[in-house]
């Protein structure tokens with residue numbers, strides 16, 4: 640399997656994050672991607688290439704141009720405002736919730752709130768370099784699949800599935816999976832299915848495609864009644880307008896083990912098959928693992944082989960996009976288990 644990877648991810652290097660009501664050590668750290676990169680090399684999964692430059696027009700098919708401009712200009716604005724250049728972790732603290740106005744303020748604290756939805760996502764000096772390389776990674780993998788490869792692995796960091804059309808959050812800035820899905824559409828796929836198996840609901844991907852019937856979004860995740868992102872990902876969200884019936888959420892309880900997960904997964908895969916997509920994107924979060932430090936499902940190392948094989952059974956050209964997963968020392972084995980399981984299971988029709 641082709642892997643796309645950029646070393647530029649290390650430019651996003653947060654040290655602390657806001658969680659449990661206080662600053663704690665950051666979990667979305669460079670070593671995550673380094674571990675998976677090393678594992679892919681060592682397992683000899685195939686060629687590893689660097690991404691092509693990011694196509695801004697593609698990004699603006701799934702994000703607002705003003706939001707992308709905010710991300711790109713953030714650090715220069717920070718410096719221009721005379722703020723501490725040695726801080727790696729900046730956080731918003733005020734948001735235009737309903738009743739307030741989404742004003743494009745002169746003040747950076749207003750702008751950060753305007754373009755975010757949580758305080759749990761640090762930004763720093765190199766965040767844009769890493770974010771744009773991560774999005775380019777998804778774009779390149781999708782184009783390779785459009786050009787005829789049966790599958791490709793986009794080793795993205797930072798992750799993307801929480802990123803909204805105009806807001807960052809959940810460690811995500813640009814929605815890599817949405818960019819991959821849109822690139823597959825542009826490359827000739829009439830219909831694309833996005834299957835999100837990260838522990839957390841992919842609120843950003845859902846929001847981006849909620850009114851569209853050409854991209855079917857399905858997600859298996861911890862019940863947002865009990866888990867981040869709380870305010871999206873509930874089972875009654877089925878899509879709207881043209882997109883009604885093209886969004887499927889399967890929330891599962893805290894503590895879910897592989898057998899229950901597997902049952903729901905086969906149901907979702909049957910729904911996706913009924914949709915008859917021309918191509919598929921998998922948002923691959925490895926935070927369903929039993930020892931993930933911020934998550935509460937209980938998949939074991941070997942379960943990821945079975946997960947991969949089930950995903951590979953879908954028989955359509957597939958882009959696998961790396962999302963969450965914070966048990967850093969187990970990311971290597973869990974990633975390779977999923978990818979090799981996928982390869983064992985995959986045949987293109």
Ligand code: Q9C
Nearest residue numbers: 658659759798809867933963
């Ligand atoms: N106490 C992804 O997996 N905050 N994002 C968790 C833990 C947000 C996870 C707080 C978690 C976001 C891509």
Ligand code: ZN
Nearest residue numbers: 837838839963
């Ligand atoms: Zn996650």
